[in-house]
Amino acid sequence: MSGRTRGLMSSDTYAATLARSQEIEAELKVNPEKFRVLTGDRPTGALHIGHLFGSLNNRVRLQNLGVPIYIVIADYQVLTDRDTFKDIATNVRELTLDYLAAGLDPERCVIFPHSHIPELNQLFLPFLTLVTMAELDRNPTIKEEIQAAGLKQINAAMYTYPVHQAADILFCKANLVPVGKDQIPHLEMSRLIARRFNKRFAKKKRVFQEPHPLLSEAPMILGLDGGQKMSKSRNNAVMLGATADETAKLIKKAKTDSERHITYDPEGRPEVANLLLVASLSTGRTPEEIADEIGDGGSGKLKSFVTDALNEYLKDLRARRAELAQDPQLVSDVLTKGVEIARAEAQKTLNEVREVMNMNF
Numbered sequence: 001m002s003g004r005t006r007g008l009m010s011s012d013t014y015a016a017t018l019a020r021s022q023e024i025e026a027e028l029k030v031n032p033e034k035f036r037v038l039t040g041d042r043p044t045g046a047l048h049i050g051h052l053f054g055s056l057n058n059r060v061r062l063q064n065l066g067v068p069i070y071i072v073i074a075d076y077q078v079l080t081d082r083d084t085f086k087d088i089a090t091n092v093r094e095l096t097l098d099y100l101a102a103g104l105d106p107e108r109c110v111i112f113p114h115s116h117i118p119e120l121n122q123l124f125l126p127f128l129t130l131v132t133m134a135e136l137d138r139n140p141t142i143k144e145e146i147q148a149a150g151l152k153q154i155n156a157a158m159y160t161y162p163v164h165q166a167a168d169i170l171f172c173k174a175n176l177v178p179v180g181k182d183q184i185p186h187l188e189m190s191r192l193i194a195r196r197f198n199k200r201f202a203k204k205k206r207v208f209q210e211p212h213p214l215l216s217e218a219p220m221i222l223g224l225d226g227g228q229k230m231s232k233s234r235n236n237a238v239m240l241g242a243t244a245d246e247t248a249k250l251i252k253k254a255k256t257d258s259e260r261h262i263t264y265d266p267e268g269r270p271e272v273a274n275l276l277l278v279a280s281l282s283t284g285r286t287p288e289e290i291a292d293e294i295g296d297g298g299s300g301k302l303k304s305f306v307t308d309a310l311n312e313y314l315k316d317l318r319a320r321r322a323e324l325a326q327d328p329q330l331v332s333d334v335l336t337k338g339v340e341i342a343r344a345e346a347q348k349t350l351n352e353v354r355e356v357m358n359m360n361f
Helices: 014-030 049-065 076-080 088-102 118-128 133-137 140-149 161-170 181-200 244-252 270-283 287-325 330-356
Strands: 037-041 069-073 109-113 176-179 212-215
Touching (some): 014 212, 049 088, 049 176, 049 287, 069 088, 069 330, 076 161, 088 109, 118 181, 118 330, 161 181, 244 287
Parallel strands (some): 037 069, 037 176, 069 109, 176 212
16 A cells, blocks of 8 residues: 555565565466455555656556556545545545546546445454553654654554554455555555454454565656655645646656766766656656667756656646546446445445454444
8 A cells, every 4th residue: 555654674685575466476376366456545645656667657557457456545644644634535436547547447446435334344443452551652653653744642543543544454355455565564454354353353264465575667756846745735846637648747846966968877966866757657668768868968957858748648637637627427326336345345344343243243
């Protein structure tokens, strides 16, 4: 999942995880129906090109392979570190339009808001009994999020976030979660809860599989201001729904450096390398090849190249998004269908949980 990342230290080495991920990629091409993916986003605003290149394109790839995909819009999680809730409904709509415009098909994937699946949240309570306060307290993910949000007071939902995420993943029996390298430890809490639940309650029947990480080689797109993260709130992102002119203005203001000759050097020239990476992803050419073409053209020629390449790449997506936005009922219909499917799965899982916990009366 995108969003919060680092968590418990994984017992598996990165090399072992990478090897297993490569095996899974091979299996996906042969037996896609063997897997079920859970991924999603918090509805804190519309999506930007970092989301597109970092996760959306991969979701569409998996969908097109025939892998069942559940996409959770984690609206409850917005409440953990933000005071406002007035924009959640608008943000959910914008997020859904971005999904559809990027190529996610509600006939082949399930898109649903977390808050409308009460059975999912009922799993949260027994899951809480499977982790200790010490384990939650030493989770570095929570500490990082608290620091990033500048919170003076910490609510319990923030503190128990990793357990809530485990419910997100396990309610639909997902066995595959796309992650980046730094997200591997965060998935370990869900794996830990699955193991402990089966051991404690389901001695004769394994209710939950341990979800595997599917490592992504998706690139990290930096903010246009040179910041470490592209973000709408920092005004350093190109939104998927932006116009061509808005895109041009944003890229024109992008931070570069004073050296005129353009080279691809991610360590020494991160801002220039970031723009070359965006151009590469937009054209299918290598960053080095583009840098050689620009040569002594300087940042002006680089920004012009990036603007043209990105606008061309996003042209069809933006046209689809504008067309989809004209239908006021579309998002509601997509989410209603997603909720219906997700609730059916959640009810089946909750019934299994109640059975092994001796709570069927």
